[in-house]
Amino acid sequence: MFFIKxxxxxxxxxxxxxxxxxxxVGFPYYLGDELIIxxxxxxxxxxxxxxxxxxxxINSDCYQDCINMIVEFTEKHKIKYKEILRMAINFTYPNGxxxxxxxxxxxxxxxxxxxxxxxxxxxTARTVILSNNKRHEIEPxxxxxxxxxxxxxxxxxxxxxxxxxxxxxFK
Numbered sequence: 117m118f119f120i121k122x123x124x125x126x127x128x129x130x131x132x133x134x135x136x137x138x139x140x141v142g143f144p145y146y147l148g149d150e151l152i153i154x155x156x157x158x159x160x161x162x163x164x165x166x167x168x169x170x171x172x173x174i175n176s177d178c179y180q181d182c183i184n185m186i187v188e189f190t191e192k193h194k195i196k197y198k199e200i201l202r203m204a205i206n207f208t209y210p211n212g213x214x215x216x217x218x219x220x221x222x223x224x225x226x227x228x229x230x231x232x233x234x235x236x237x238x239x240t241a242r243t244v245i246l247s248n249n250k251r252h253e254i255e256p257x258x259x260x261x262x263x264x265x266x267x268x269x270x271x272x273x274x275x276x277x278x279x280x281x282x283x284x285x286f287k
Contacts, residue, residue: 205281234278241256245267
């Protein structure tokens with residue numbers, strides 16, 4: 117399984133940007149009513165969609181700053197990409213659900229990059245990647261980036277506090 121975990125790839129500028137924008141009280145997150153496309157349950161969450169899944173619409177002024185963070189990760193790890201498929205910041209919180217459904221973000225080959233933007237109070241709000249009957253559990257940690265192939269995955273919702281993650285899919 118292709119998997120990279122890195123706690124030290126973001127520049128000081130990117131870290132400041134995260135604090136001044138995504139973690140700022142005035143940054144807009146919008147209520148969504150389903151976390152996973154095709155999920156039968158309507159699971160409440162907040163999101164800031166930067167690039168929509170179904171078209172090439174750039175939906176946020178923070179697009180270029182997020183691209184810079186992606187480049188910091190991909191250049192360090194010599195990962196080439198040609199297209200960003202989707203980019204959003206997912207803001208999850210205690211919502212009465214234990215975890216989101218197991219899913220894959222697209223039905224075709226792609227890679228996924230998650231960048232944890234905050235340091236959640238609840239370290240059990242992990243991301244779980246499933247591959248070859250194995251579970252890879254990743255503890256959330258501020259500025260941690262994880263990148264993996266199109267594998268089934270899910271995450272646990274925090275029991276306290278928030279979990280804020282930049283989610284990027286690309287090929």
